[in-house]
Amino acid sequence: MDPECAQLLPALCAVLVDPRQPVADDTCLEKLLDWFKTVTEGDIFFPVGSLNLTPCKKKVWELLGEERSSRGTPGAVPLVTPGLGRPHRVQCRAAAGAPLPGGAAVPCAESPGPEFWGPLLLTPPGRNLRSPGKLLPVSSGAVDTIFSLQGDSSLFVASAASQLLVHVLALSMQGGAEGQPCLPGGDWPACAQRIMDHVEESLCSAATPKVTQALNVLTTTFGRCQSPWTEALWVRLSPRVACLLERDPIPAAHSFVDLLLCVARSPVFSSSDGSLWETVVRALSCLGPTHMGPLALGILKLEHCPQALRTQAFQVLLQPLACVLKATVQAPGPPGLLDGTADDATTVDTLLASKSSCAGLLCRTLAHLEELQPLPQRPSPWPQASLLGATVTVLRLCDGSAAPASSVGGHLCGTLAGCVRVQRAALDFLGTLSQGTGPQELVTQALAVLLECLESPGSSPTVLKKAFQATLRWLLSSPKTPGCSDLGPLIPQFLRELFPVLQKRLCHPCWEVRDSALEFLTQLSRHWGGQADFRCALLASEVPELALQLLQDPESYVRASAVTAMGQLSSQGLHAPTSPEHAEARQSLFPELLHILSVDSEGFPRRAVMQVFTEWLRDGHADAARDMEQFVATVLQVASRDLDWEVRAQGLELALVFLGQTLGPPRTHCPYAVALPEVAPAQPLTEALRALCHVGLFDFAFCALFDCDRPVAQKSCDLLLFLRDKIASYSSLREARGGPNTASAEATLPRWRAGEQAQPPGDQEPEAVLAMLRSLDLEGLRSTLAESSDHVEKSPQSLLQDMLATGGFLQGDEADCY
């Protein structure tokens, strides 16, 4: 602890225990307790001599007692203090009702809250607790308190109590009365016995919350503890758990599913444990559709599980989509998902019951299948074609174009028409299905329904966004002609149909749609910009022209996306057709983007412009390469004045790229990297430095070094360090300190610090810059900047000072907020 804090703490404790003094708000108290915790976690404790220990501890205990009594519920207070003496031992004594050293009474001794016990019990055995079994609070009634806290009105307290119970159980099982680990089948330690009796009793209770608590305790136990005793625990409790399936309705079904899956995942259980699988099989047929899906998914994600169960689980998962397919497929159709099996009555009932139950079931099913699809343990064979067919059918039911084949189908048509929720889920799954291999006709089928979705005038912005994302995934994963750079026979036709739709969406009244369309265009051209088919289809459309117009969109997000899209198109020569009538449009995009950088009132487009310029410079784009120095000078001049620190930081990134191109790439600092011989810079160093001066790079970098926004200063520091590193290899330019240039440089520094431009850009001499570089303690600056700028404010000293000073502040018009 800092001596400053040690000095402040007694005064603060005095303030806190004094009821007449205004109390700091809860956040301050919580932070204070956090600090106590960090202080006491280490071995270093209060420096004896600088702090009168006993009175201070006493006051804090009194304070905690006050808090407890004022709030009523012991668990509601963040009693996270692991004591103020030898931490854990003090707590144990406190729990046992023993006085603290120095005779201070402990007000919260009788019934400590879960947070009180938590840190104690989480302590690794042997560190502070030599014999945890002896210290466990069985006799003190603390376990009873934890039992009762499981039903606390605050779910946070209740959950903490359940977790704590698991810790107590685990600890008591780890170290029995004699410190020996318990063996399965042997006698359970008294504390564990009590907890298990309680869990058993709760499992038999008619009150659902009690059952939930018991199931949650067991789930946490099996999730965290993987010792052999957990198997013995399951053997003992599994009949009670299985009995829950006999009740109607099954209580706490969600927790029940969690427990079964947790037990099944536990490595302690061998896959041949018949009783567990029996219960799971029964659960799969007894549970309602809401809980059946998560259980089925959980089973399919297991690494080891009986094959028959996997088959049953997969059937459960597929059932809703199978019903949909059956209800809509005109006989004789393609093979269904679950041929030969009868429709599950519960599933059909749920689909028909109401719009929300139908949508809920389908959304859950689609999400579960989406989660399963990329997993290596997914069922094999994976019914890709049927799933795709079912998903397409669901989408068609939603847009009203599906033809029902039965009364159920007719009902589904009415229920799902215009159901955005299901559409979104189906599009997500459709996108994931693109990752599977499949024949060409499947791709055609998927792309056709996606195009319908994108074309449909009724599609909502969120649906369109998902449709664009799914389309992109299908396009990028579509099979290509082997050994050929073309996109295969299917795609060119699709693109010819897609671009008119994209044009329409670029003109959509909702900014969300325009933006999603631009993001789609950017991604597609990034991947396919070099493909002749794509280029041909794009340039034949009006898409580039519309994207160009969106640079003036009223919505800043759209302007930013348009900048990115145009930057991407321009990099690949796709920003305008090559025909003579588009000659004007083919002119350089640079002035347009520079204008946005200079005048746009929002940060997003300006940031996007800087990213495009940096990319251009890196990739040698024509606009940047034509006169690189001029390009960099112009951009840096504008960026350095920007009010948005991210634009300035991006400016430094651009400067770094330029520096790399002028002086050679940064040296790798990886010790294992193969040291390549230094690449000779493109031009002599003095000339290179002159070029850097000319573009105003140093003005910008030195100014940025003292920027009020930390990331800018950090970036500039890195840039200058890189520069100094580079220059250091040139012996001719190593100069001793103290030359005339150094003096002028040192005189200039305060002005930069004040945010002024020291000299007109480009007027500096390389020598002056070098002198400046030498005079700066860049390493020191970098380590200062590495600390967050509020580290002083966040310090415990600052907290103690603030809490001490709070009195005067709170007396006025106290509660204020936004």
Next chain:
Amino acid sequence: MPEIRVTPLGAGQDVGRSCILVSIAGKNVMLDCGMHMGFNDDRRFPDFSYITQNGRLTDFLDCVIISHFHLDHCGALPYFSEMVGYDGPIYMTHPTQAICPILLEDYRKIAVDKKGEANFFTSQMIKDCMKKVVAVHLHQTVQVHDELEIKAYYAGHVLGAAMFQIKVGSESVVYTGDYNMTPDRHLGAAWIDKCRPNLLITESTYATTIRDSKRCRERDFLKKVHETVERGGKVLIPVFALGRAQELCILLETFWERMNLKVPIYFSTGLTEKANHYYKLFIPWTNQKIRKTFVQRNMFEFKHIKAFDRAFADNPGPMVVFATPGMLHAGQSLQIFRKWAGNEKNMVIMPGYCVQGTVGHKILSGQRKLEMEGRQVLEVKMQVEYMSFSAHADAKGIMQLVGQAEPESVLLVHGEAKKMEFLKQKIEQELRVSCYMPANGETVTLPTSPSIPVGISLGLLKREMAQGLLPEAKKPRLLHGTLIMKDSNFRLVSSEQALKELGLAEHQLRFTCRVHLHDTRKEQETALRVYSHLKSVLKDHCVQHLPDGSVTVESVLLQAAAPSEDPGTKVLLVSWTYQDEELGSFLTSLLKKGLPQAPS
């Protein structure tokens, strides 16, 4: 039994991190998704694990509703939607949708810039989150699902702030968010109709306060600014980009105009333009005065307030600068503060709340020597003033709103426990409404009685009206009719209409009863005695003696018969229709008492 369950994950006996889960008839709605300015760790966001343990978020939650753009109400939204994984709809008003991303972006920049946080939501995440937003108009009923609908009401407080009514079937909850019951310089007062929700969840920031007139605070503010610039000092007003800044700008602009002052006023970081753009765009959301004068002069086009350049801070002479951020914890406001703090002629006015740790909090709590980075100590000689301009309803306003909405129960959030306790008692005693104040993580469960809507036919109502009794809102009245259920709808119609609609024939239902009378006379004489007795008792009714010997009173028919086994006893057969049930019962009991003795 249907029930409403409410669990605050934030704002339960607390200010900051507003996030309240409401479950109505199985539909789950999250009200606000805010962050806590007082924490830098996980605790700044609500603990969403309670929701995630219920399975997939998007399946569990039907929607998220954001009441207004302040970060303690929307700051966790991109985290929740893009990092925790909620993919469902988010509802907010149009101005909130426009302004929210700006503040989120500012918050992100400060978190990344100042605290160097790497694992934070990005600009792209904010944009993706905003794409999930469905904007709503005031008083527009939005159908979230077939059973769930929401409706927004004007809340004052800040531009675009709204109260939301959430309705599932016949059960409803109103969530106020933050609101203000008195109009201010640029916004109007909150308003809600008499929607009689089952539950009203209201903020209670000023639960125990009756606030002084805002005019006094405004006068005080202007006086202080004026005095400082008059003596050549500089005034720094740290503000957040949108909201209070505009209110104070209008205040100063009007004052400068009136006093013909020439001292420059600046607004930093180019936010004026953006703010003005939104205020112009959403002029219907401002108060009546601004709306009225909008055509002649837009209040948000400031003549005296100019954009600030950081070089201006060193200019000699007086000036007033509005700079962001509002708590002096980073950026331009802190930079200017450092420059001006050493001069006692200068003044800093803090118009809002500052969290612990910030320079704003330190100077407000009276600290005058501040340790800055690199062990530098900044001595604060400038004057420090605090003026609360936050626009919340005070105790009177809260009571007024409760009275206006007439809820069955009230639940208090967004306030301190002690103050809530006071207001809770006041509401329970004065308004006779049960009131709750759960802490974070505590669930309040309210049973609701199912109310089934019944339509009444116009014919039936007209018939009632024809009887001369006009309906009164607060006086329940008994109405007779036939309840028919068709296509899951209930309607009360006249019996004739019911017969017609259902294609049924009318059946007459008669009740009969035998009354034994001790009378040795002949049946005809007994009947005559009954007739005379009833004639004398029932003066207002039509009592007739028919030629066949029977007696009628309205539809009640009485016939005397002599049982063969006991000649001293006569049996009276009494029969009446359903309509005359009361009369029939009365006659039966009257006759059971026997006939009066005939004069001998």
